[in-house]
Amino acid sequence: MSTASDTAYEKIRHFLLAGGARPGDRITEEKLSEIAGVSRTPVREAVRRLERELLLMRTKTNRIMVPDWGQDEIDEMFTLRQMLEGHAAERAALRLSLEQIDDLARINAQLHEAVALAEPDIASFLDANRRFHEEVTEAAASPRLTQVLAMLVEQPVVLRTARGYSIEDLKQSARDHDELIAAFRARDPNWARAVMGSHLRRAFHVFAEAMSEQQLDCAAE
Amino acid sequence: MSTASDTAYEKIRHFLLAGGARPGDRITEEKLSEIAGVSRTPVREAVRRLERELLLMRTKTNRIMVPDWGQDEIDEMFTLRQMLEGHAAERAALRLSLEQIDDLARINAQLHEAVALAEPDIASFLDANRRFHEEVTEAAASPRLTQVLAMLVEQPVVLRTARGYSIEDLKQSARDHDELIAAFRARDPNWARAVMGSHLRRAFHVFAEAMSEQQLDCAAE
DNA sequence: AGCGCACTTATTGTATACAATTTGCTCTCG
DNA sequence: CGAGAGCAAATTGTATACAATAAGTGCGCT
Numbered sequence: 001m002s003t004a005s006d007t008a009y010e011k012i013r014h015f016l017l018a019g020g021a022r023p024g025d026r027i028t029e030e031k032l033s034e035i036a037g038v039s040r041t042p043v044r045e046a047v048r049r050l051e052r053e054l055l056l057m058r059t060k061t062n063r064i065m066v067p068d069w070g071q072d073e074i075d076e077m078f079t080l081r082q083m084l085e086g087h088a089a090e091r092a093a094l095r096l097s098l099e100q101i102d103d104l105a106r107i108n109a110q111l112h113e114a115v116a117l118a119e120p121d122i123a124s125f126l127d128a129n130r131r132f133h134e135e136v137t138e139a140a141a142s143p144r145l146t147q148v149l150a151m152l153v154e155q156p157v158v159l160r161t162a163r164g165y166s167i168e169d170l171k172q173s174a175r176d177h178d179e180l181i182a183a184f185r186a187r188d189p190n191w192a193r194a195v196m197g198s199h200l201r202r203a204f205h206v207f208a209e210a211m212s213e214q215q216l217d218c219a220a221e
Numbered sequence: 222m223s224t225a226s227d228t229a230y231e232k233i234r235h236f237l238l239a240g241g242a243r244p245g246d247r248i249t250e251e252k253l254s255e256i257a258g259v260s261r262t263p264v265r266e267a268v269r270r271l272e273r274e275l276l277l278m279r280t281k282t283n284r285i286m287v288p289d290w291g292q293d294e295i296d297e298m299f300t301l302r303q304m305l306e307g308h309a310a311e312r313a314a315l316r317l318s319l320e321q322i323d324d325l326a327r328i329n330a331q332l333h334e335a336v337a338l339a340e341p342d343i344a345s346f347l348d349a350n351r352r353f354h355e356e357v358t359e360a361a362a363s364p365r366l367t368q369v370l371a372m373l374v375e376q377p378v379v380l381r382t383a384r385g386y387s388i389e390d391l392k393q394s395a396r397d398h399d400e401l402i403a404a405f406r407a408r409d410p411n412w413a414r415a416v417m418g419s420h421l422r423r424a425f426h427v428f429a430e431a432m433s434e435q436q437l438d439c440a441a442e
Numbered sequence: 443a444g445c446g447c448a449c450t451t452a453t454t455g456t457a458t459a460c461a462a463t464t465t466g467c468t469c470t471c472g
Numbered sequence: 473c474g475a476g477a478g479c480a481a482a483t484t485g486t487a488t489a490c491a492a493t494a495a496g497t498g499c500g501c502t
Contacts (some may be wrong), residue, residue: 224492237501249482249483249484250484251482252481261484265484265485282483283483283484283485284483284484285483285484384486
């Protein structure tokens with residue numbers, strides 16, 4: 001589908017992820033409609049969507065603003081994901097068909113490939129990673145859970161720090177997924193939940209470390 | 222604040238909760254704008270909001286529709302609330318000031334009053350109940366958590382079955398809150414989480430029972 | 443100089459007209 | 473009689489103009 005509202009969403013999202021505006025900045029609907037190349041009406045819908053995903057916020061007087069993500073908030077986000085995706089993995093373990101599990105294995109093979117190279121293909125890694133998690137969430141067969149997780153899985157956070165990840169971190173992620181697949185094959189919801197939990201929690205710590213280094217870099221400049 | 226978009230939200234919400242449309246029905250934006258008494262533009266914003274809260278859904282071709290809540294979905298909703306509000310209670314136990322705890326006690330006193338009457342005051346009960354849970358959620362000091370819970374706490378579900386609750390069920394709810402307050406005073410996050418968990422899980426079972434009786438009633442007609 | 447009040451500008455909110463899409467109907471052909 | 477193409481009506485999506493509200497600006501007053 002290619003409604004103006006969707007393209008506005010995509011373009012503004014891209015603009016934000018590319019760092020087109022600093023945290024704390026205020027942006028007008030008009031500027032955004034220039035960026036998106038459509039009128040303000042669909043832009044407003046896109047903004048609401050981005051607000052829901054917490055990529056945009058509003059001031060007390062309803063001005064649009066780019067939020068700044070503190071360490072605490074990111075911690076909390078990963079904690080919520082850990083709970084909810086852990087729950088999703090648990091349910092998925094009881095519901096995934098053998099075909100779907102094979103499919104997950106196929107996706108994860110791409111993930112392994114992307115990091116096996118001398119120069120890891122970050123974009124490909126992130127894409128496969130996203131698809132993997134989405135398929136697990138989908139298999140949980142809980143529309144509300146899916147919707148809630150969509151709010152929390154912030155690509156910006158992932159993307160902004162992907163370069164900070166070491167190759168070993170990425171390989172470990174792929175191995176986590178392998179273990180998750182093993183848990184699915186064993187039909188062991190408890191195992192699945194535990195693996196998903198540690199997977200996400202480690203991701204947070206890798207992220208936090210990369211974050212603090214990045215801040216040091218900034219300070220050095 | 223009284224923007225047209227907000228009044229539209231309120232009126233449409235009221236319309237839906239009052240049972241103005243049956244699950245599965247499709248409603249046009251125009252009908253909704255008649256109900257709300259404003260033009261389609263703010264109605265569309267209100268619809269997006271109601272969609273987010275799952276009071277409305279869309280068909281595959283973007284028609285607006287009233288969702289029907291199956292037993293499974295309601296189970297899942299309560300399960301998610303149990304996880305998330307349990308987490309909120311845990312955090313709240315570490316953060317609530319003594320004044321805030323006193324405030325919770327005051328709110329819960331109203332709750333006790335509402336059910337102490339010969340003819341319990343359901344509206345007053347629900348209002349106090351909502352404020353109690355909101356204050357706990359707020360005290361968790363996690364904007365994301367607050368936002369996610371706002372999606373899940375469906376007044377319609379609560380409201381539709383409030384009449385099915387026995388006086389004893391309502392009194393038990395108030396007692397649960399008492400115990401939660403005790404956990405807060407003891408600064409015991411683990412206790413708080415456990416109490417919140419059982420509180421919500423019992424609420425689900427009471428609800429499920431009321432639901433099945435209601436279905437029997439329907440079948441009898 | 444500092445403070446507050448009117449006034450100008452900028453920004454968001456709403457209505458309306460029109461375009462694009464979907465739905466449902468009818469009429470024809472097999 | 474049923475299936476399908478094509479048209480008409482209904483419905484959602486978008487742009488634009490205007491209204492309401494918030495932010496900024498400069499003036500006069502003390």
